[in-house]
Amino acid sequence: MTKLKLSGVSKAYGATMALRHGDLEIEAGEVHVLIGANGSGKSTLCKIVAGSVRPDRGTVLIDDRPVTVSGPRAAKALGIGIFYQELSLAEHRSVAENILMPDLPRKGRLFVNREALAETAGRYIALFAQVAGEDLTADTPVGRLRADQRQLVEIMKALASKAPVLIFDEPTSALDRAQVDRFFEILRGLRNEGRSIVFISHRMDEIFAIGDRVTVIRDGETIGTTTIADTSPAAVIRMMVGEQEGLAVPQDAPPASATGGGTALSVAHLSGQGFSDVSFTVARGEILGLGGLHGQGQSALLRALFGAPPAHSGAVTLAGAALRTENPRSAITSGLAYVSGDRGRDGVITGRPILENVTPVHALRNRLMLASPGRLAAGALPALKALNTKFAGLSHPISSLSGGNQQKIVIARWLIDRPDVLLLDDPTKGIDLSAKADLFALIRKLAEDGLAIILYSSEDAELLNNADRILVFNGGSVRRELAGAERTRYNLYHAAYEAA
Amino acid sequence: MTATPSIAREGRGGFGALLDRFPFLPAIVILIVLLVLNGLFEPNSLSFRSLTGLVRTYMALMLLAVAQTYVVYAADIDLSVGAIASLVNVTIIVLMQHLGGGGLSVVAALGVGVLVGLACGLVNGFVVAALRLQAIVATFATSIFFTGLALTILPVAGMPAPTAFWRTYGGSFFGIPFVFYCVAVLAVLLYLLARSRLATQLLAVGDGQQAAFQSGLPVTAIRIGGYALCGVFAALAAFCITGDTASGDPLVGAKMTLFSVAAVVLGGSALSGGFGTVVGSVIAALIIGLINALVFFAGTPSHWQNFVQGLAILAALMVGILVSRRGRA
Amino acid sequence: EDFKIGLSNGWVGSEWRTQMIEEAEAAAALWKERGVNVEVVAQSANVDVPGQIAHVRNFISQGVNAIIINPNSPTAFDPVFAQAKEAGILVIATDAEVSSPDATYVGIDQKGWAMESAKWLAETLDGKGKVVAINGVAGHPANEMRVAGYREVFGQHDGIEIVNEVNANWDQAQGQQAMQNLLATYPDIDGVWVQDGMAAGAWRSIMDADKAGDIAATGEIRKDFIDIWTENKLNSGASVNPPGVMASALNVAVLMLQGRELKEPATAGQYGNAMYLPIPFISSDNLAEAAASMEGKPGHYSYTSALSIDDAEALFK
């Protein structure tokens, strides 16, 4: 018997077809992977099942009976639980309240049963006790948690729904390996209980580690479903991208050594919020990688270099002259660029035209006062083209694009006027594989043109494939530098886990 | 192997943790400072009689501030609380008059008053949450409507309340002024409401409507619930106004609306929703009262009184916000 | 003898109120010559009714001998005046009557004030014509008493038709706007009954529309307006609510504090606790006289009159 079946589901947002024709069949007791490029419609499909998006067409069957999911409450009643890609947590409420928010335990009709709340939530927190960090307790307001801890809370919240059908829309994007491993253990347990699980991730290794079957979705249409055992990463990618050939599949071979081009940026004994006593130099044409488990100070360092907020002490020299960054603006005018993977927070100017999203840095660096659309477009178009950005027109709002293309717009804003140093803070988070390949090809080209690039990535393969040198961070400082043949996955892990 | 050795993070030291639990601490400190200052300038102002008078005068604002707090929990705002209070005030006055002013008629009028407050709250909730109009402008529009209604019911200020009614409010039982019984009942009510599912859900909605909706909370119903609660408390405020003024006035509450918003902020609640306490709002209402008294007792020339009051309230708002943020950041 | 008197004024939106407080303070100073020390403490601020109740409570805390109040409500002070009386404090209301049996009203009869000017308008129009009224704040007691006053007078003249009544909240600009709208809608009106400062605004609109010759309208008592009136020979008349009422009330209060008894107890008015003061009237007949009495005063100065100490003493046994 099929537990959940979708056929011919579609959804349009204005002119954007988010989902053209979604089909999906999930059995009881399987982990069903959903994979597709950015903007292919995965989240839309999930939200339709979870009731938070109203489909235009199509049918949903549960246990072979047609149902209407009229809203999240209806979905809950139908036995559907979901982990939202963008999370659904209340910042100021405690972890326990968040986990049980959909169904707060009651005392009488009107009151919250505090004892039951603490007890029940405690059980879910205990599931991740080993990997969540000590500061994740039942009473902690979610706002005080790190990104990975929030994702764990959202996972607990989905688990607490006890639903027979559980949907996880990119639940691991902020988690580290140990957290992912623990999560997968739990998933396997649930599968063995006979629950149906939908799992979405852009990380190929995870998909092959946990999935039973995989459904590929492209441009809002379901392409096909195969069992994981019968397929390979390369085959999945071929399905995802259609007939296109020659895509970058993660290779373990490190890239050719960098060309020496003189020191561009040097950092001495820099300390700031989240990192301390960091020293290194980057040469022109070099891609310096920052590695290690996430949250060990890599992002904090990049942000400090960019002035958001500035470092407390230490010295930075850019092209031989001392660099003082008080805020991003002064960093930008000194020739720095910073691309963040958290585009929702750091990048996208929501609701505004694509043009206005590409040009703020250009306007600042050229001290423009007037914003003539023609002149701005002339600057913007080449940068967008270099990134293969798909968009209908510069005057369309950026929200009409998929997440991946939005990220490309944000990246393009830094490339109109060439910076001297490019800071990349996990720039590909949530970007699909082909976009990643485009991006890294471009980054390499920029390096060859003489830019100094510092790259932090939460994906090992990305670092190993692209960085000429890797500084491994742990506990806020650099533990090891990997250069040349040392750049191996083993060394990376060894250094990263050393102090832990 | 532990995968996430948490690196040095800002500890939430003693003060921060304390503020997390008791966001109204800065308000209490301001309150105490004001009491001391009042006592210095006019020792009589700390007499039992004067303090009773203070509570009697500002009981209505306390209740309006509480009313406002519940909608602010959900990141909404209600600019009609004052108008609701006025409407309830004239409704109960007219009813008591028509029903003869006896004990039973008072009870019946108060019952109707609560229902009127509730109905106004539901109207607000409907236009803001169900029709999705912007709260600031929509509740301003309803406030005009409610004022019109109040003017219809009692076109001229002045119909008197039955003497027994205001004698009770202004009187004492077993040596304890009636208002202090009101305060006690309010405390119990607030305690119960703090444990209610609605309060938690309102706060969750205030933290993020979309997230709350996706979590399966009935967001619209919850917000309407917040406004309904607000309406009921505005009605209770109207009872106190009526007790203290012994008469009907279709415009009596109008100026209190903005003070209720100020009190909510002063009390440590965030206007952006998701965080706050009603106790803070109650204290803040008293702070506003004490500031007004202090400005006079300090001998401020009459033309400067409004200005100094304005400055003092602005300063208190700033201090309150700065202190609570320093603790929470 | 030493007396401490609290003055409470709940609205500072007009020069009239400022002048009222100043005249009261000046009157207090005059008692010194007679060997009576009258200390006045004033709370004069924009407050709502509960705010003004707080004023009274502050005075009670301070232990004043008497409170003179220009109240924001006729009935809302019953409880707090009862508390003041319990504390042995004399309470006198001025400018607006109060229902409290624990207080005495010393001031003009607002209804009579409106009737005076309405009578003038009706007579000027020869008892017939279309009239509009521009009123203050709907629901405000003084406003409602005045409305009752002019309605009564116009009701006595069959030929007078009130075609519309609007509220402009005692705001000069709103009065001007309201008059503009009314002139556009009723181009054929003959008379306007308008109160206080709004009259200046209304007259501005009338003059802008070049109708000053065709329309008779009530006026106001600020020097600015009196000057315009004189200069443009407007067809206007104004009954005077002198800002000196509070000074009159203060003189009465001091005499009461001295234990003197009124010849005639204050029993007038709807609440039976009022002592009415005379209402002067300015019309084209005595305009020059009024203008002369304000010579050299600033533009916002209102035509005034008050009971002197001797006048007041004459009312007592």
Place this chain on the structure above:
Amino acid sequence: MSQALSFLRNPLVVALALIVALLVLGNALSPGFASGQQILRLLIVAALLGIVAAGQNLVILGGREGIDLSVGGVVSLSAIVAGNAMNGLDAGIPAAILACVATGAFFGLLNGLGVTLLRIPPLVMTLGMLGVLQGLLVVIRQGVPSGRAAPALSEFVTRPFLLGLPGIIWLWIAIGLLMAFILNRTVLGHRIYAIGSNEHAAFMAGVPVRRMRVLLFVLSGVFSAIAGFCLLGYSGSSFANVGEQYMLASIIAVVLGGTPLSGGKGGYTGTMAGAVLLVILQSILTTINIEESGRQMVFGATLLLLMLFYGRGRGLRA
């Protein structure tokens, strides 16, 4: 709604259609309402409101719950400042303009600094400032004669100046063009929208967020001051709290014009239409002959109804 009719969703179109509808209604209720003279008078009143709403609009566009409740206080204060500076003399006008703009900018600056440096929520900061300003009005007027408008200023506001329109309407048109230019064709405009829709992203892209926000409050103060200056010309002399009525009216005009209070979206053209709409509505209500209580109820209900047209937020379920 079909594509062809989608222009009906444009707030500007809705507002203009409603303006025409109200004029027709007004004329039916009281003939002469839609006469040229009367429309001109309404436009003068709308211009006063519209100028205040320009500043309000900027602050709201800048996001972060931007709102300026102190506009009314600034209007009143600058009317008094202007009146005292010119005191009925044309020669005093330049000094009065300077004094007004300085007053508006000063209080706007205080608001802006409170909001950015101390990070007080705008609603609270400007509410507190309103209290201070109202107190200041009382202080300033104490004993000091409140001045009068210079004849030239009164002429400017009330008498035809060019093509039969008074100067204030030309001023308003100029402000409208300037606002449209700034918002659409300058980097400053892009930055206003950027901080309004995602402050942090704007900060990371080098937008001087704090300075921008201070600037918006300063501009709001300046626009209010200009309105106060014109209001003095309209009413001849200044008196306390002339500006009080503009506080919520300016916000309503902005909202009726299609700028949501959440910021980052909308523009000034709609706000101008919103101001006209509001003024016409109020004017119709004054002319129909019903009790004040009825007027208020009709006004409140009509505002709600108008907001239904285009002030609605998005549904939670996409």
